[in-house]
Amino acid sequence: MTSETNTTSVAPGPAPVSGAAFAEAAAAAVQRVSTEQAGAVAAAATLLVDALRAGGVVQAFGTGHSQALAMEIAGRAGGLVPTNMIALRDLVILGGEPPDVLFDAHLERDPAVAHRVYELAGAHHSDVFVMASNSGGNGSVVELARLVKERGHGLVAITSMAHSSRVISRHPSGLRLFELADVVLDNGAPYGDAVLTTGEIAVGGISSITAALLAQMVVAEVVATMLAAGEVPPVYLSANIPEGDAHNSALEARYAGRIRRSA
Numbered sequence: 001m002t003s004e005t006n007t008t009s010v011a012p013g014p015a016p017v018s019g020a021a022f023a024e025a026a027a028a029a030v031q032r033v034s035t036e037q038a039g040a041v042a043a044a045a046t047l048l049v050d051a052l053r054a055g056g057v058v059q060a061f062g063t064g065h066s067q068a069l070a071m072e073i074a075g076r077a078g079g080l081v082p083t084n085m086i087a088l089r090d091l092v093i094l095g096g097e098p099p100d101v102l103f104d105a106h107l108e109r110d111p112a113v114a115h116r117v118y119e120l121a122g123a124h125h126s127d128v129f130v131m132a133s134n135s136g137g138n139g140s141v142v143e144l145a146r147l148v149k150e151r152g153h154g155l156v157a158i159t160s161m162a163h164s165s166r167v168i169s170r171h172p173s174g175l176r177l178f179e180l181a182d183v184v185l186d187n188g189a190p191y192g193d194a195v196l197t198t199g200e201i202a203v204g205g206i207s208s209i210t211a212a213l214l215a216q217m218v219v220a221e222v223v224a225t226m227l228a229a230g231e232v233p234p235v236y237l238s239a240n241i242p243e244g245d246a247h248n249s250a251l252e253a254r255y256a257g258r259i260r261r262s263a
Helices: 019-036 038-053 064-073 099-103 113-121 139-150 207-228 244-255
Strands: 058-062 083-086 128-132 154-159 183-186 194-198 201-205
Touching (some): 019 194, 019 207, 038 058, 038 183, 038 207, 058 064, 064 083, 064 207, 083 113, 128 139, 139 154
Parallel strands (some): 058 128, 128 154, 154 183
């Protein structure tokens, strides 16, 4: 197993709360994460390249605000075409569950839902998974990670080591996401995610920004690796330029039935 579990985080300090203060903290976080996680980014890219060369796709999953990570990877202009976004909403959109199920505030804590989510993803053995969870301890996330590894897939985790290492898992196994992954990308967020504090108030969640950074770094490394090998990486053009639709449709046809695109 290749993983980097650097617990260095963007520690909140007694900075004034302002837009400028957050921008400064975010810039520092981006610089720190991009430097400290370079090795893990390269390891993650190797997993993805191996999967793509074997005909696999990248299955991306996150719950709560970490769902933004899956959106960053799947169906993004300038990103990889063989990507599929997995979400708890699949239980309704694809699985026939009543919409009310999504109003359960504790749905992401339920390990049982992971089995249905995995089934609905229609994953092939060659697929690789990228999963994001800042805390890394909710039941659905840990159970899906367990299923992914049980079925032989590669697994990249994007999480906060400073936060996850301090929480008790909500999964019966007691495991957290980073303990199941082949490669761990530490998003550098502090315990509680917020980077600005004043008194008892902490504001300015950073994990979405640094997770997006890590996702794009991995994609760039995948493309660089394929280009160096003389391969043509399957990359999206923006659908909002004239030639975008034709280019994208031709590439998507290679993965018909395996990647889903929705509004």
